[in-house]
Amino acid sequence: MGPTATTPPTRTMSTTTAPATATETTDAPAPASSRDPFFDNAKLLLVTLVVIGHAWVMMPDAPSSFPAYTFLYAWHVPAFVIVTGYLSRSFRFTRPHLRKLVTTVVAPYLVFETLLATFRIVIGKESMGSPLYIDPHWPMWYLAVLFLWRLAKPLLLRVPKPLVVAVVVSLLGGLVESDVLDISRATGLLPFFVLGLVLTREHFDRLAETRVRVWAFAALVLAFVVSAVVAKPMNVEWLYWRSSYAAMNATVWEGFAGRLGMILVAGALALAALSLMPRSYRWFTPLGAASLVVYLCHGFFVKAAQYAGVGGLVEHDEVTAFVLITGAAVLLALALAATPVARRLNKLVDPISTATEDTPGMLEPHHHRVGVEQRLALTHRHPVNRR
Numbered sequence: 023m024g025p026t027a028t029t030p031p032t033r034t035m036s037t038t039t040a041p042a043t044a045t046e047t048t049d050a051p052a053p054a055s056s057r058d059p060f061f062d063n064a065k066l067l068l069v070t071l072v073v074i075g076h077a078w079v080m081m082p083d084a085p086s087s088f089p090a091y092t093f094l095y096a097w098h099v100p101a102f103v104i105v106t107g108y109l110s111r112s113f114r115f116t117r118p119h120l121r122k123l124v125t126t127v128v129a130p131y132l133v134f135e136t137l138l139a140t141f142r143i144v145i146g147k148e149s150m151g152s153p154l155y156i157d158p159h160w161p162m163w164y165l166a167v168l169f170l171w172r173l174a175k176p177l178l179l180r181v182p183k184p185l186v187v188a189v190v191v192s193l194l195g196g197l198v199e200s201d202v203l204d205i206s207r208a209t210g211l212l213p214f215f216v217l218g219l220v221l222t223r224e225h226f227d228r229l230a231e232t233r234v235r236v237w238a239f240a241a242l243v244l245a246f247v248v249s250a251v252v253a254k255p256m257n258v259e260w261l262y263w264r265s266s267y268a269a270m271n272a273t274v275w276e277g278f279a280g281r282l283g284m285i286l287v288a289g290a291l292a293l294a295a296l297s298l299m300p301r302s303y304r305w306f307t308p309l310g311a312a313s314l315v316v317y318l319c320h321g322f323f324v325k326a327a328q329y330a331g332v333g334g335l336v337e338h339d340e341v342t343a344f345v346l347i348t349g350a351a352v353l354l355a356l357a358l359a360a361t362p363v364a365r366r367l368n369k370l371v372d373p374i375s376t377a378t379e380d381t382p383g384m385l386e387p388h389h390h391r392v393g394v395e396q397r398l399a400l401t402h403r404h405p406v407n408r409r
Contacts, residue, residue: 059303060226062310064105064296069313070355071098073320076161077351080324080333081343085258088344089250095261096245097291100214104292106168107218108226113175123172125374131158131165133373134318138162141322146329157201161321167208171215178216188216189285196277199266210263213285214292229297238294245291260284309356312364315371316355323354 075094078084084091113119132155139159142148150159158166178184195209228234259265260280267277327333327350335343357363369376 057311059307060299060301061105061109062307063301063304064101064299064310065313066306066310066316066355066359067299068098068102068105069316070352072102072161072317073324073355074348074351076320076324077327077347077354078344080328080347081336081340082333083336083340084344086254087340089246089253090344092253092256092258092261093246093249095258096249097288097295099263100211100288101292101295103211103214104218104221104296107171107215108221109218110172110175110215111219113172115176123169126372127165127169127172129374130314130318130371131155131162131169133370134165135159135162137370138321138325142325146325152201156203158204161317163204163207164317166203167205167211170203170205170208171212175219179219184216185213185220188213189282192285193278193281196267196281197274199264199269204264206266207262207264210281214289217289226296229293230301235297238297241290241294242298245287306356308361309359312359312361312368315364315367316358318371319358319367320354324351 071094075091075098078088078091081087113123135155135158138161139150139154142159143150152159178188181187191209192211192213195206195212199206229238257270259270261284263284267274267280270277270280272280332347333343335346358367
């Protein structure tokens with residue numbers, strides 16, 4: 023889960039899809055549009071998995087007690103980054119794109135970094151030991167690294183073999199650890215962002231072929247079985263892409279080998295998961311446009327539940343608690359993505375457009391309020407294009 027140069031739709035909150043490919047089956051009639059249902063579906067499903075993963079934080083033993091935790095963290099963030107990279111391909115060092123980078127990434131980061139830190143201090147009585155805005159708090163890291171990735175994007179595609187370069191940067195990034203704008207994660211996850219940049223729509227179409235999906239399903243099943251074996255002995259920090267090799271008690275060569283292995287495994291599983299994403303219009307497809315709302319707002323609810331002691335349910339019945347917390351996380355994601363809720367929360371998510379909607383010309387010569395469908399997308403509106 024970037025700004026594009028395309029003109030936003032004039033309709034608000036219309037249900038938009040793209041024509042199904044030859045490998046798809048249409049489950050419901052959908053009007054023609056420039057939106058691709060595959061990416062809306064992927065954004066909603068992946069951001070829902072993000073909410074689930076964060077909700078599992080309330081159960082401190084989840085990484086070692088539940089293989090599902092290790093399995094999920096092995097690929098869901100890399101898959102999210104791949105989609106973000108693909109939808110960032112149009113970014114250029116132009117005034118309109120840089121302006122949109124500020125309004126759609128920097129502004130929400132500043133607003134929600136402030137709000138979440140205030141919530142944790144005032145409501146949760148937590149102590150924020152790291153500096154505000156410099157060291158992103160909890161889920162805010164994604165906007166910080168997205169800002170860095172977008173700025174680096176034009177350069178990344180100019181170098182020979184950008185994917186190889188990204189892997190080398192990721193391996194070398196494990197030698198140091200920096201919390202400044204979560205640059206350690208930015209370098210660690212860079213190969214997946216670049217993979218998204220170099221993929222074409224035809225590549226995603228090939229992932230939808232039946233034989234590919236069969237192998238993808240088998241790979242994910244195998245990964246879950248392996249997760250049951252490695253969950254307890256594995257250092258979970260390998261899955262977070264944020265710690266240095268030294269912090270994980272690994273030598274330099276062990277670190278290189280471990281991270282390279284993680285890149286290969288996570289990349290394969292992420293593509294396998296994307297292969298199984300529905301391609302056609304579904305009942306939840308329109309909700310994918312609200313992925314940024316879900317991502318930025320869910321942390322308040324998860325933290326509130328944590329402060330209320332919901333995680334204590336694990337002491338009584340950890341399996342039941344796991345199921346209930348997971349189900350609640352899914353419902354939370356769907357509720358936040360629902361149009362009436364997302365439309366109101368978007369005033370915080372897109373504060374600049376909200377503040378200037380009645381001031382034509384303030385930001386652009388022909389300023390207009392961006393359509394809700396585009397404003398709510400974590401990785402912005404992307405017309406179907408085949409190259």
